Amino acid sequence: MQISDYIRDVQDFPKEGIIFKDITPLLGDKTAFAKAEEILYTLVPEVAIDVVVGIEARGFFYGPLLAKRLNAGFVPVRKPNKLPYTTIKKEYDLEYGTDVLEMHSDAIKPGDKVLLHDDVLATGGTAAAVAAMIEELGGEVVQCNFIIELDFLNGRSKLPGKHVAAAITY
16 A cells, blocks of 8 residues: 555646645555554654644644654644734745735743654745745754655745655656
């Protein structure tokens, strides 16, 4: 079984011309779900991780599981006005527009080793914005970890000097 067998293409979502990589079939199959967790865990370098940062919303599925396995904390990054405490924020470009993300201003401590996790690396704007927030708070991004990388969109170019790993590459 390949976890890529559980990724569904959805044409014209969220807007015309986009082929969306839907991970919900992967999440819905207990064997594929567990296998994806194992693959994501084995991609992490053998470095002590203090915090896993998961990006809303689909970075919340595996981010906490990875944090538990790595004996690390978990930090959610959310869309504006979803976090109850003081936040920092960054605007970023998507392949289909712009958006803003926020993180609690005390979520990362200076010197924290951080695993950044999200479901898909597309253009790299989201991950770059979150990496910038982590570094603004004094953390070190040890790895950017994804279920899927859309290599043809060259998202890695927005993460210079960062170690990037993905379970599946298209």
